[in-house]
Amino acid sequence: MSDTSFRDWLTADAPASRAQARAAAWYAGWLKLRGNTLAMVGLVVLIALILLALFAPLLATQDPFVQDLGARLKAPGWEGHLFGTDSLGRDIWSRLVYGARISLYIVALVALVAPLLGLIIGTVAGYMGGIIDVALMRFTDIFLAFPRLILALAFVAALGAGIENAVLAISLTAWPPYARIARAETLTIRNSDFIHAIKLQGAGPLRIITRHVWPLCISSLVIRVTLDMAGIILTAAGLGFLGLGAQPPSPEWGAMVSEGRKYILDYWWVATIPGLAIFTISLAFNLLGDGLRDVLDPKEAGK
Amino acid sequence: MSAIGIRDLNVWFGEGAELVRAVKSASFSVAEGESFGLVGESGSGKSTVLRAIAGLVDSWNGDMSVLGEPLGRRRSAAFYKRVQMVFQDPYASLHPRHTVDRVLGEVLKLHGFSDIDARIDRLLSDVGLGTGFRFRYPHQLSGGQRQRVAIARALAPEPRVVLLDEPTSALDVSVQAEILNLLSDLRAERGLTYLMVSHDLGVIGHMCDRIAVMQHGEIVELLDVAKMRALQADHPYTKHLLDSSIRSIR
Numbered sequence: 001m002s003d004t005s006f007r008d009w010l011t012a013d014a015p016a017s018r019a020q021a022r023a024a025a026w027y028a029g030w031l032k033l034r035g036n037t038l039a040m041v042g043l044v045v046l047i048a049l050i051l052l053a054l055f056a057p058l059l060a061t062q063d064p065f066v067q068d069l070g071a072r073l074k075a076p077g078w079e080g081h082l083f084g085t086d087s088l089g090r091d092i093w094s095r096l097v098y099g100a101r102i103s104l105y106i107v108a109l110v111a112l113v114a115p116l117l118g119l120i121i122g123t124v125a126g127y128m129g130g131i132i133d134v135a136l137m138r139f140t141d142i143f144l145a146f147p148r149l150i151l152a153l154a155f156v157a158a159l160g161a162g163i164e165n166a167v168l169a170i171s172l173t174a175w176p177p178y179a180r181i182a183r184a185e186t187l188t189i190r191n192s193d194f195i196h197a198i199k200l201q202g203a204g205p206l207r208i209i210t211r212h213v214w215p216l217c218i219s220s221l222v223i224r225v226t227l228d229m230a231g232i233i234l235t236a237a238g239l240g241f242l243g244l245g246a247q248p249p250s251p252e253w254g255a256m257v258s259e260g261r262k263y264i265l266d267y268w269w270v271a272t273i274p275g276l277a278i279f280t281i282s283l284a285f286n287l288l289g290d291g292l293r294d295v296l297d298p299k300e301a302g303k
Numbered sequence: 304m305s306a307i308g309i310r311d312l313n314v315w316f317g318e319g320a321e322l323v324r325a326v327k328s329a330s331f332s333v334a335e336g337e338s339f340g341l342v343g344e345s346g347s348g349k350s351t352v353l354r355a356i357a358g359l360v361d362s363w364n365g366d367m368s369v370l371g372e373p374l375g376r377r378r379s380a381a382f383y384k385r386v387q388m389v390f391q392d393p394y395a396s397l398h399p400r401h402t403v404d405r406v407l408g409e410v411l412k413l414h415g416f417s418d419i420d421a422r423i424d425r426l427l428s429d430v431g432l433g434t435g436f437r438f439r440y441p442h443q444l445s446g447g448q449r450q451r452v453a454i455a456r457a458l459a460p461e462p463r464v465v466l467l468d469e470p471t472s473a474l475d476v477s478v479q480a481e482i483l484n485l486l487s488d489l490r491a492e493r494g495l496t497y498l499m500v501s502h503d504l505g506v507i508g509h510m511c512d513r514i515a516v517m518q519h520g521e522i523v524e525l526l527d528v529a530k531m532r533a534l535q536a537d538h539p540y541t542k543h544l545l546d547s548s549i550r551s552i553r
Contacts, residue, residue, distance in 0.1 A: 013443075014435035021402050021438035193396035196359050197456065201410045202383035211409070215400045 029295045039291020045284035053100040060094035064251045073267045083273045086256070087263060092273055095251035099274065102252045103281065106167055106236045107229055113171035115221045118178025123213050125179070126186025127205060137183070144176040148235065149242070156244045163236070163252070166245035170235050174228070178221055185217045219296030226289030230282030237278065253278050305368075306464050306496040307333040307356065312365035314348070314355050325351040327520045328365070335370075335463075338490060338497040340507040340528075342544065343517035349500045350391075352517075353466045356498070357388050369464060384414055387457035388466040392473045393449035397441040403427070403452050404437045407459055414460040426455040431485060447478035454485065458493075467499040471506060483509055504548040508532060516541045 011028075015021040033039055052059060061080060068089035076084040076092075083092035125136035152169035159165045189195060190213070198212055237254015239245035246252030253274040260271030314326040326348040333339040341349040354360045356367060358378040367374040369386055390396035397406060407426055411419045424434050430451040441449055450470060457465055470486065471479040483506060490497055501507050507514055508528055516524045516538065524538040534549075536542045 015438035018402070018404060018438060021404070021440070025440065193390040193392060194398045196357075197388070197390060197396050197453070198398075198409070199359070200357055200383060200386075200388050201413050201456075201460065202380050203409075203413055212398060215398075 032295045033291050036291040036294060038287045039294075042284040042287030042289075042291065045280060046288060049100055049281055049284070050104065052097055053104050056097045056101060060091075060097045062091040062094045064090060064095040064098045065249055066090065073263060073270065075267075076269050076273075084267075084269045086259065086270050092256075092269065095256060096253070096274060096277055099251040099253045099256065099277070102163065102246060102250065103233055103236075103278075106163065106170075107232060109164070109167045110171050110174060110232045111225050111229070113168070114174040115178045115225050117171070118175040118180075119182045119214065119217060119221055121175070122179035122182025122184075123186045123209050123217060126183035127190050127209050127213060129190075133183075136179075140176045140179045143173065146173060148173040149239070149244075152239055152244055161244055161247060163246045163250070166236060166239040169239070169244075170232060174232065177228075178224065181220055181224060182217045185220055186213050189213055189216055219292075222296060223289050223293045226285050226292060229285035229289075233278060233282060305332040306335040306337070306370055307339075307498055308366070308368040309352070309356075310366040312352065312355060312363060312367060314351050314360055314363040316362065325520055326355070326363075329515075329517075329520075329522045331515050331522060331525060333496060333498055335496055336494050337513065338499065338511045340511035340514040341498070341500045341517060342502065342504060342507055342514050344502060344544075347517040348520040349517045350468050353388065353468050353498065353500055357386070357466055358382075384460045385462050386464045386466065387460065387462040388468065389450070389453055389457050389470045391469040393446050393453055394441075394473065396453050397449055399441055402438050402440055403432075403444075406452065406456055410456055410459045422459070426459055429458065429489070430455045431481075445478075446474050447481060450474060450478075450482055451485070454482075454489070458489065461493075462495070464496045464498065467497055469501050470499075472501070472503065479506070486510065504531070504544065516544065 009020065010024050012020065012024065015024055033043075061082065068085070070089065071079070071081075071085055072087055072089040074081055074085045074089075076082065078084060081091050081093065083096065086092055086095070121136050121140065125133045125140075148170070151173055152166060155165050155169040155172075156162075159168075195208060195212060198208060203212075234254070236245055237252070237257060240252050240255035241258040246255050248255070256274035257271050257278070260267070260269075260274070264271045309332065310330045312326055312329045313324065316323045316325055329348075329352060331339070341352060343349045351360065355363045356369065356374070358374070361376070369382065372379070372382065374382070401409075404423060407423045408419055411422055416422055423437060427434060427437060432448060432451050432455070436444065436448065436452075441452075444452065450473075454470075467486070471482050474482060486497070487510060489495065497510070499507065499510055501510075508531060511528055513525065513527055514531060515522045516526070516536075518540045524536065524541045526536060526541070530536070531541075531545065534542075534545055536545055
């Protein structure tokens with residue numbers, strides 16, 4: 001199929017199949033996202049980050065764990081160390097590249113667990129109403145009131161320190177806001193005529209929640225998740241700083257910052273460069289989230 | 304056997320000091336194959352009657368029966384196959400993220416039909432939409448086209464009674480006529496029973512055989528459309544309605 005006819009197929013006024021209709025909807029969203037320059041910048045940065053993590057062994061100039069005490073705290077550019085070396089003489093660029101894997105791992109894990117949990121609890125509470133709503137939302141409030149680090153401490157004590165348990169702790173404390181958003185969305189949706197209509201066709205609550213309510217809630221959750229990503233990465237870094245997250249030799253960005261803190265006055269790059277990396281990825285997620293809001297907002301979709 | 308029988312129906316919202324009695328001991332019955340109209344101004348409780356029959360309102364008492372089946376708190380699967388509803392606002396009654404194909408396909412699947420593809424095409428042609436509309440999203444359709452899709456959805460389970468909640472009030476006048484004609488044709492073809500709510504006496508006069516006039520939640524008068532056309536109403540409120548309707552035409 002040539003290029004123009006493929007575009008015609010995607011923008012056809014009357015799609016001829018389910019697949020075409022779906023592809024056309026995605027294409028329309030993509031066009032809208034492409035029109036937002038800042039969101040595209042965010043997307044490009046995130047794709048670059050994913051590629052960085054994927055090809056870390058090829059891009060790293062040295063082993064991120066090899067120490068060279070003779071070459072500790074060297075300035076950026078010193079003998080092929082692009083970003084210099086840290087207090088144990090490890091190459092910061094290589095650690096940064098491998099650290100991208102850890103950051104993406106955290107992001108992916110939290111993004112899978114927290115919004116899904118929040119979506120299920122929020123939509124069930126919002127749709128069912130009554131006593132179920134009260135019970136679920138008070139349960140949510142309990143989690144909302146729980147200090148994140150205390151819960152993380154409890155998890156680490158029970159399961160052992162490590163990035164997975166830190167992520168689990170973050171997820172379990174991060175879901176209540178998602179549940180609240182999902183519930184609020186559900187409350188606006190549950191009394192609309194299209195829900196009444198499908199109810200009148202004999203659909204049960206499970207079908208209505210998963211097929212009719214979820215598609216309308218997911219977009220606002222996706223936006224919220226991308227906007228929260230920065231905070232999640234920072235929380236993971238904070239847990240690493242307390243010794244509850246990533247353990248010392250692993251090149252997690254937050255741990256690298258806290259390591260460099262001791263030398264920040266004399267050797268600024270040790271803390272600054274991983275800090276800049278965190279800043280860049282956080283900004284990229286925020287920009288993308290902002291662009292996604294324009295594309296995904298169901299209230300805008302009708303126009 | 305009447306298609307719809309309503310006796311002493313009360314519907315209320317809220318409780319205590321905020322209690323609102325939306326419908327007060329309404330009684331009427333609709334014969335099978337008949338087209339019955341509920342008329343009244345906004346807030347007179349006419350849509351609420353429809354919603355109570357459809358099972359969308361929980362707080363009611365009284366007796367309701369549809370096609371001989373007494374209605375309780377919960378509606379049976381058979382009820383949903385025999386009674387369907389068309390909503391007022393076609394912009395709100397279709398899921399914004401579902402294509403026409405998905406809307407109709409899901410309904411047909413829910414009712415256990417197997418030849419779904421063929422049925423979707425037939426439903427679309429029945430309501431005057433070509434198969435070109437099948438894979439469109441609601442936002443790619445006009446108001447009239449959306450309402451046709453909503454009518455197709457209501458007809459999908461092959462119901463015998465259709466509840467029409469001001470099906471044309473959100474549409475502009477030329478489209479209104481098309482939809483009303485479509486509804487009359489479908490009734491003639493399929494022998495459907497209509498219970499139609501409207502505040503527009505012209506629409507009711509065109510569509511219905513008998514009407515009930517509602518005011519403040521009560522049915523104040525039941526009369527034939529022929530009598531209505533001849534302006535022979537007994538109740539002062541009905542006279543007032545007819546008067547203002549005629550004045551609005553002139």
